[in-house]
Amino acid sequence: MSRKMLVIGEARDGVLRNVTFEAIAAAKKVSTDGEIVGVICGADDLEAAGKEMIYYGADRVITVKNDQLKTYTSDGYGQALLAVIDEESPEGIIMGHTAIGKDITPKLASKMESGLISDAIQIEETGENLVFTRPIYSGKAFEKKIITDGLLFATIRPNNIKALERDDSRSGEVTAKSVEMKDLRTVIQDVIRKSTDGVDLSEASIIVAGGRGVKSAEGFEPLEELADVLGAALGASRGACDAGYCDYSLQIGQTGKVVTPDLYIAVGISGAIQHLAGMSNSKIIVAINKDPEANIFNVADYGIVGDLFDVVPKLTEQIKQIKV
Ligand code: FAD
Numbered sequence: 516m517s518r519k520m521l522v523i524g525e526a527r528d529g530v531l532r533n534v535t536f537e538a539i540a541a542a543k544k545v546s547t548d549g550e551i552v553g554v555i556c557g558a559d560d561l562e563a564a565g566k567e568m569i570y571y572g573a574d575r576v577i578t579v580k581n582d583q584l585k586t587y588t589s590d591g592y593g594q595a596l597l598a599v600i601d602e603e604s605p606e607g608i609i610m611g612h613t614a615i616g617k618d619i620t621p622k623l624a625s626k627m628e629s630g631l632i633s634d635a636i637q638i639e640e641t642g643e644n645l646v647f648t649r650p651i652y653s654g655k656a657f658e659k660k661i662i663t664d665g666l667l668f669a670t671i672r673p674n675n676i677k678a679l680e681r682d683d684s685r686s687g688e689v690t691a692k693s694v695e696m697k698d699l700r701t702v703i704q705d706v707i708r709k710s711t712d713g714v715d716l717s718e719a720s721i722i723v724a725g726g727r728g729v730k731s732a733e734g735f736e737p738l739e740e741l742a743d744v745l746g747a748a749l750g751a752s753r754g755a756c757d758a759g760y761c762d763y764s765l766q767i768g769q770t771g772k773v774v775t776p777d778l779y780i781a782v783g784i785s786g787a788i789q790h791l792a793g794m795s796n797s798k799i800i801v802a803i804n805k806d807p808e809a810n811i812f813n814v815a816d817y818g819i820v821g822d823l824f825d826v827v828p829k830l831t832e833q834i835k836q837i838k839v
Contacts (some may be wrong), residue, residue, distance in 0.1 A: 518546040521605035525554040534611030536571040536678035558585035565689030607667035653792030719748035727754035728783020768793035786811030
């Protein structure tokens, strides 16, 4: 299939998020022979990020640099991206289903009077059709979507479509486009980050998540140590967040982040349906809980019945020894 595809890249502090590379791989799936054009917006030098998109499979990249694009606003990014879309007239657009992706893509789709397949986890070619699979009903079922005509516009869930191998022998043009921002209604004065450390939760391949069973903010410490040795991100249930043991930015579930890591370690989490909605599609689930009847064991691949304050430090020690 041959379509001109636009991949919207996402950088954080100048570094491209991995989902950008996954989006390029997704674009290649829907357009094996067509041109893949990347686009990145920001206020810093975007040349290096543009080249990185080429190493991961883009044919050329357009950068839009403007001081007013320093921090994401749907207003500013909307204007920049619509200007690129107008000029390029792509037949398909793909972006990560991230906080920014969830915000900007419906806006772009409505401006272009197009449909949008959001949160796709798989793309397959079946005969003449491209079939997009996306979870529905909080991950309890999957629906298949086919685009028959018009613009192919989709967001992909991080960690589901494998990025292509980085190949720094690839070359392609990185061109800067200037876009004049008009009548911006949202201006971000300052950004105060609650958590800057550690691995990004939505893109992490390993997550150690704690629930109300950790009993206090200090109770998270053994989990942090385990996360450290595994190179994992720390997550939490809403129970733990509501109890004030950790920040809400760590919440996983129906009203928190949806994650699909390779390994999810649920510690002191009962497995309420709203929590499962955010993590049950993880590839391998390990549950540590002192209650053998806890619902989390119904979705777990491996279960450890025991006191987390006993089990987690032992696990950390064992992993340290394997790693030496
Ligand atoms: P609990 O249910 O209290 O479970 C604690 C677990 O820890 C128990 O299983 C217990 O056996 C175990 N435990 C205790 N001590 C130890 C120990 N020493 N060692 C080992 N195990 C121990 N929840 C989410 O997580 N994410 C959401 O996004 C979310 N959205 C919601 C949206 C709505 C509209 C509603 C109504 C609820 C939502 N919830 C969400 C809340 C959800 O229903 C549960 O209340 C919550 O997930 C429970 O958190 P928990 O498992 O940490 O706590």
